[in-house]
Amino acid sequence: MxxxxxxxxxxxxxxxxxxxxxxxxxxxxxxxxxCLYAPAELIVAAGASPVVLCGTSQKPIPTAEQSLPRNxxxxxxxxxxxxxxxxxPFFHFADFIVAETTCDGKKKMFELMEEIKPMHLMQLPQIxxxxxxxxxxxxxxxxxxxxxxxxxxxxxTEQKLIxxxxxxxxxxxxxKELQDVCRHKPAPIxxxxxxxxxxxxxxxxxxxxxxxLVDQLTAELTERIEQGISTLATDAPRILLTGVxxxxxxxxxxxxxxxxxxxxxxxxxxxxxxKVEPVQQSDDTLRGIAESYLDxxxxxxxxxxxxxxxxxxxxxxxxxxxxxxxxxxACHTYNIESFSLxxxxxxxxxxxxxxxxxxxxxxxxxxxxxxxxxFLELLAGR
Amino acid sequence: MTDITVGIDIGSTATxxxxxxxxxxxxxxxxxxxxxPKQAGRDAYDxxxxxxxxxxxxxxxxxxxxxxxxxxxFADRRVTEVTCHGRGAEYMVPGSRLVxxxxxxxxxxxxxxxxxxxxxxxMNDKCAAGTGRFLQVMAGVLDLTLDELGELALVxxxxxxxxxxxxxxxxxxxxxxxxxxxxxxxxxGVVESIAKRLPTLVGRMPHTExxxxxxxxxxxxxxxxxxxxxxxxxxxxxxxxxxxxxIGAALIGSDL
Numbered sequence: 001m002x003x004x005x006x007x008x009x010x011x012x013x014x015x016x017x018x019x020x021x022x023x024x025x026x027x028x029x030x031x032x033x034x035c036l037y038a039p040a041e042l043i044v045a046a047g048a049s050p051v052v053l054c055g056t057s058q059k060p061i062p063t064a065e066q067s068l069p070r071n072x073x074x075x076x077x078x079x080x081x082x083x084x085x086x087x088x089p090f091f092h093f094a095d096f097i098v099a100e101t102t103c104d105g106k107k108k109m110f111e112l113m114e115e116i117k118p119m120h121l122m123q124l125p126q127i128x129x130x131x132x133x134x135x136x137x138x139x140x141x142x143x144x145x146x147x148x149x150x151x152x153x154x155x156x157t158e159q160k161l162i163x164x165x166x167x168x169x170x171x172x173x174x175x176k177e178l179q180d181v182c183r184h185k186p187a188p189i190x191x192x193x194x195x196x197x198x199x200x201x202x203x204x205x206x207x208x209x210x211x212x213l214v215d216q217l218t219a220e221l222t223e224r225i226e227q228g229i230s231t232l233a234t235d236a237p238r239i240l241l242t243g244v245x246x247x248x249x250x251x252x253x254x255x256x257x258x259x260x261x262x263x264x265x266x267x268x269x270x271x272x273x274x275k276v277e278p279v280q281q282s283d284d285t286l287r288g289i290a291e292s293y294l295d296x297x298x299x300x301x302x303x304x305x306x307x308x309x310x311x312x313x314x315x316x317x318x319x320x321x322x323x324x325x326x327x328x329x330a331c332h333t334y335n336i337e338s339f340s341l342x343x344x345x346x347x348x349x350x351x352x353x354x355x356x357x358x359x360x361x362x363x364x365x366x367x368x369x370x371x372x373x374x375f376l377e378l379l380a381g382r
Numbered sequence: 383m384t385d386i387t388v389g390i391d392i393g394s395t396a397t398x399x400x401x402x403x404x405x406x407x408x409x410x411x412x413x414x415x416x417x418x419p420k421q422a423g424r425d426a427y428d429x430x431x432x433x434x435x436x437x438x439x440x441x442x443x444x445x446x447x448x449x450x451x452x453x454x455x456f457a458d459r460r461v462t463e464v465t466c467h468g469r470g471a472e473y474m475v476p477g478s479r480l481v482x483x484x485x486x487x488x489x490x491x492x493x494x495x496x497x498x499x500x501x502x503x504x505m506n507d508k509c510a511a512g513t514g515r516f517l518q519v520m521a522g523v524l525d526l527t528l529d530e531l532g533e534l535a536l537v538x539x540x541x542x543x544x545x546x547x548x549x550x551x552x553x554x555x556x557x558x559x560x561x562x563x564x565x566x567x568x569x570x571g572v573v574e575s576i577a578k579r580l581p582t583l584v585g586r587m588p589h590t591e592x593x594x595x596x597x598x599x600x601x602x603x604x605x606x607x608x609x610x611x612x613x614x615x616x617x618x619x620x621x622x623x624x625x626x627x628x629i630g631a632a633l634i635g636s637d638l
Contacts, residue, residue, distance in 0.1 A: 352501070352502065353502075366449070367488070367505075370449070370462055370463070370464070370505075371464075371505060373462045374462040374463075374464035374465060374500070374503060377461065377462055377464070377465045377500070378464075378465070378499075378500045378501070378502075378503075381465070381499050381500070382499075
């Protein structure tokens with residue numbers, strides 16, 4: 001696929017490192033975020049730039065293991081490793097970090113990270129349908145708002161919040177439309193390229209420019225569909241990838257699936273289809289934001305019925321041939337949830353289901369190849 | 383035109399090859415894989431052709447499987463051992479619904495649709511625990527061949543070996559020997575430790591009355607007995623348990 005727009009998105013991360021340095025020197029405030037639960041609307045409304053922090057590479061993990069246990073999720077180790085080795089420019093330039101108590105591993109790691117960088121820890125409830133959980137989460141948002149106002153000496157007005165909601169809803173719309181092009185059979189873009197765009201856009205400072213770029217790519221891909229052009233095999237088994245967050249550096253499973261002739265057409269994961277719904281207009285703006293974020297179907301929630309429903313719905317809508325559930329090693333919540341998700345998916349869709357448990361290293365690539373190839377053979381034989 | 387196909391299964395320990403002529407196995411070869419899987423595949427193929435008094439041009443298709451499948455340049459197709467084992471098990475034990483295969487470096491549980499097509503599978507492939515390699519290492523410590531280990535295990539009460547890790551279990555066995563524990567009891571304990579691991583894998587798959595047991599270890603009756611006991615289900619051991627992957631590969635070749 002030759003595309004000048006894609007090439008721009010492919011180099012977005014590198015180019016933004018320089019943009020970040022320049023912006024910082026020009027006085028721009030930067031807030032680093034790790035997780036989908038970080039309410040970016042508040043950060044934008046405070047006039048600061050929310051940037052996604054590094055945590056998808058194996059590289060800093062050996063250093064992280066000098067402080068953290070080896071038997072810990074690679075995403076947590078990588079995030080901490082980048083911080084402690086000061087090799088993530090986005091972490092380096094951030095004024096402070098917004099962190100959440102999503103899982104046990106993360107919250108204890110954040111206690112260590114706090115010694116390196118100022119941090120605002122949000123206490124995330126673990127249930128979604130209780131009024132008390134929402135009230136609690138609204139309070140957490142209020143505290144973040146106060147922290148932002150104090151740190152950056154600004155007032156987050158109602159209008160600023162409304163504008164921020166509008167901007168970030170537009171970003172969600174644009175990312176959803178991009179991912180929706182893969183509903184078409186055959187998909188006009190590979191899963192690896194889709195992941196590259198989804199990953200890189202999180203590092204962009206200029207949200208409006210990035211939305212425009214993504215929209216241009218979507219338009220280009222839609223045109224290809226209309227013209228019947230596809231560089232991808234029409235009979236490739238279509239995979240819905242669900243589970244833990246994936247990004248560049250931790251794309252091993254996506255790469256192996258596609259090298260073996262499969263195609264990842266949908267990512268039910270953070271930074272992809274896990275949150276594409278807009279924040280609803282509400283008389284109580286902060287509560288509206290809180291509600292929208294609390295709905296995220298992450299495995300740290302209990303129960304987490306929303307994820308089961310989302311996965312089976314997406315499997316149908318994206319015409320998936322099989323579902324692969326990716327679990328990072330020692331991620332208890334996704335690992336345990338896989339058992340119930342398998343049952344749900346098989347009952348609701350009848351689709352074959354494969355769970356893969358791995359880390360960022362290449363040490364099990366050969367074994368993974370065997371499993372993923374066998375799974376694709378199983379799909380091809382149906 | 384006759385339908386002659388060859389399946390070559392290059393495993394971590396042994397390379398197995400079969401020649402199938404019109405749905406019948408007419409020749410088979412087992413040689414050690416050694417350090418060069420490519421050469422092992424070539425040698426097995428040559429031996430098979432020689433045995434059958436055939437030339438390469440008589441063969442319609444060669445299908446390679448096993449971990450060495452990627453290194454066989456003359457293969458017409460490469461198929462994973464999961465798919466091949468399913469097909470091979472169906473050929474030898476028609477109607478198989480669940481296959482347990484213990485290979486040299488992994489163990490697999492494969493669910494089938496009753497016609498040889500894989501519907502689901504699970505693998506223990508993270509380390510050597512519960513695999514043929516585990517047994518080989520332990521037999522080495524006890525200075526026994528695999529057959530001798532099986533025979534001894536059959537007539538002894540098992541000693542407890544609790545380590546799953548091959549390296550730790552080896553130290554544990556050395557410790558037991560130092561304490562004067564009988565060789566037979568250790569041999570039985572080693573076999574028991576493999577058998578005890580299987581219910582975890584098998585329990586995650588749909589329940590079936592019988593299980594087809596393939597892989598080189600299935601030729602060892604002590605191991606079969608212990609596994610049957612541990613799973614509480616009847617094991618069906620095909621005539622050529624070690625050849626299931628190669629047979630499946632050859633059969634897939636005739637579909638090409």
